Amino acid sequence: MISLIFASTALLILKNLAHYLAQQQSIKAPILIVEGWISEQALNEVIQHHKKTGYQIIITTGGIIKSRNTTKYKTYAESAAAYLRNNGLRQENIKPLSTPESAQNRTFLSAVIVRDWLQQKNIKTKQINLYSQAVHARRSKVLYEMAFGDQYQIGINAAGTEEYKLDHWWQSSSGAKAVITEIIGLSWVKCCFYPGPYQSHQEKWGVY
Secondary structure: OHHHHHHHHHHHHHHOHHHHHOOOEOOOOOEEEEEOOOOHHHHHHHHHHHHHHOOOEEEEEEOEOOOOOOOOOOEHHHHHHHHHHHOOOOHHHEEEEEOOOOOOOHHHHHHHHHHHHHHHOOOOOOEEEEEEEHHHHHHHHHHHHHHHOOOOEEEEEEEOOOOOOHHHHHHOHHHHHHHHHHHHHHHHHHHHOOOOOOOOHHHHHOOO
């Protein structure tokens, strides 16, 4: 009986693992941060989300594009911003903030870049929404909370994916790979990741 309960509980946890990682916890906020590496399908979701919500500022993030796909944009931040502009969003509302090459965790460094820009512009809002891709969402939220600290409230939106179904993630290699990778990554962030002191050299560059 105990073995049956244990097995049933384990199966329930595994079945809902992708939904846990693809966290949906949007809040009312004037600023939306879009992780620039997300798919075009996800960017289309961002556009529809903005039409319903009406953000004052949309910030796109991301580092250098290293893939072989031809593009005139050097970074994911610039590429995502251009896509949003070319598909109906007002140019003056969109600010690309590219992430430099660094030994620091890329998502965390993107959060630091956004945080510092908001402070430099004296933007005092403490409510921010983040748009990520599927099962990467929860880890992104944790890293942004680390960068911004307790004074900020970070909401999260997880875009869908055509590569696998969240309800049946284990039935495809892409789903299994994504979920396992994110579980390992999230566990490492929570137990082992130390970003360095606020505004330190280590916080931005990942080295002392």
